[in-house]
Amino acid sequence: MNNNFSINVTMEPDLNRLYQESLELLSALVNTPSITGEEQQAADLIEQFLKDRGVETFRKHNNIWCFNRYQNNSKPCILLISHHDTSAPLNKSTEPGNVKIEEDVIYGLGSNDAGGSLVALIATFLYFYESVDLPFNLCLAATAEEENSGINGIRSILDVLQQADFAIIGEPTAMQMAVAEKGSMVIDCKVKGVSGHAAREEGDNAIYRALKDIDWFRNYQFPIMDNHPQPVKMTVTEIASGIQHNVIPATCNFTVDIRFDHNYTPKEIINTIINHTSCEFDLRNAVSKPCAIDLLHPIVTAGCSIGLETYLSTTSSDQCWLEIPAVKIGPGNPGCSHMENEFIAIEQIEEGINTYIRLLRNLNLIN
Structure with missing residues (x-):
């Protein structure tokens, strides 16, 4: 041509x-x-x-x-x-x-x-x-x-x-x-606690339990060679918990948006999350490469x-x-x-x- x-x-x-x-x-x-x-x-x-x-x-x-x-x-x-x-x-x-x-x-x-x-x-x-x-x-x-x-x-x-x-x-x-x-994928996470009255030392606050995992998603860096771009970026984009002001929440749900390059496969990323967090999570179907x-x-x-x-x-x-x-x-x-x-x-x-x-x-x- x-x-x-x-x-x-x-x-x-x-x-x-x-x-x-x-x-x-x-x-x-x-x-x-x-x-x-x-x-x-x-x-x-x-x-x-x-x-x-x-x-x-x-x-x-x-x-x-x-x-x-x-x-x-x-x-x-x-x-x-x-x-x-x-x-x-x-x-x-x-x-x-x-x-x-x-x-x-x-x-x-x-x-x-x-x-x-x-x-x-x-x-x-x-x-x-x-x-x-x-x-x-x-x-x-x-x-x-x-x-x-x-x-x-x-x-x-x-x-x-x-x-x-x-x-x-x-x-x-x-x-x-x-x-x-x-590429991109999305996981929906769930952390379980125990409900109780907010005014008394009762229950196990699911929000407080979730904070540890959320902090990990925010700060964890996947290993990569020096001077190369970060291969995986994880961002918590949604969160929901609680039913009213005086009840300790028994569950906390949050969503994580994950972007990744060819250095890590979705399976490797998922295994890393499993090894470092305590939350339950589901991977949405639409994983883009x-x-x-x-x-x-x-x-x-x-x-x-x-x-x-x-x-x-x-x-x-x-x-x-x-x-x-x-x-x-x-x-x-x-x-x-x-x-x-x-x-x-x-x-x-x-x-x-x-x-x-x-x-x-x-x-x-x-x-």
């Missing part, structure tokens, strides 16, 4: 129009409820947006996907994928319907994670959609249930998506290129050729379910995700569109 291929269409797509339509779509998505597992309205919106532009779409549950008009099965296929579901709002001010645009910044739930990346990938897909002589096929996918790794999200359409040769995952990375990402791509892969070399920096991502994404090479890249600040005042700058979305287009233009898939 020759680099910097030309687009053979009657009229080259209008980038300014794509910028404007992307902002309008993002504003509409932020104003539309799309909490993970309840994304039907957002999926309807994306599906109609594509159909209004002459794109034939496919749908399963709340996942939408489509292909470039002049698809040719003899050519390699590139998957452009991001998600349209969001985490739960942190308070009423962050609920859907509260989109706000001030000083060229869009505020609202899902604006950064991963609305900006999603609309930028959609714009990129539309930019190439009518191209007659593309040296590759494009598959665009807008997925559901990414935030909770739900069974009706990407996992329900893997038979379609894994036919692609490699993927570009749209997530906020400040347009750096993640060439690896950590760490991922990495060969640094000599054409998508990586194309990214480096246009000046993109590479890094190891500490977060996980839909990439963990794909058994094809992938990079994770998108507009927006990764530190802004899941925060109360989530936002993304308009110029970041435009930069994302431009960079995605340049990335595809600079691909060379000849071995």
Whole structure:
């Protein structure tokens, strides 16, 4: 494949129009409820947006996907994928319907994670959609249930998506290129005590018993070679205990979010937890594996050729379910995700569109 291929269409797509339509779509998505597992309205919106532009779409549950008009099965296929579901709002001010645009910044739930990346990938897909002589096929996918790794999200359409040769995952990375990402798993812990009256020396307080284990999760560091990143990060993210103020709690439940790289397997991590804590716990089913791509892969070399920096991502994404090479890249600040005042700058979305287009233009898939 020759680099910097030309687009053979009657009229080259209008980038300014794509910028404007992307902002309008993002504003509409932020104003539309799309909490993970309840994304039907957002999926309807994306599906109609594509159909209004002459794109034939496919749908399963709340996942939408489509292909470039002049698809040719003899050519390699590139998957452009991001998600349209969001985490739960942190308070009423962050609920859907509260989109706000001030000083060229869009505020609202899902604006950064991963609305900006999603609309930028959609714009990129539309930019190439009518191209007659593309040296590759494009598959665009807008997925559901990414935030909770739900069974009706990407996992329900893997038979379609894994036919692609490699993927570009749209997530906020400040347009750096993640060439690896950590895996994740979640455990639900339970500590037992004995109930009693709070005013008397009765019972065995389950909260006090849980504190020892919680402190271990907070401070334990898995052994690793010097000068290497910490391979496992464990964070207590939820806790519940007690029935009323004057009763010693008999149970304390808490949840631990665990991120890990290739140095430790889930089984090794679980065995370490068993050996160092006294709590009972259950491992949730959706364990995502760490991922990495060969640094000599054409998508990586194309990214480096246009000046993109590479890094190891500490977060996980839909990439963990794909058994094809992938990079994770998108507009927006990764530190802004899941925060109360989530936002993304308009110029970041435009930069994302431009960079995605340049990335595809600079691909060379000849071995």
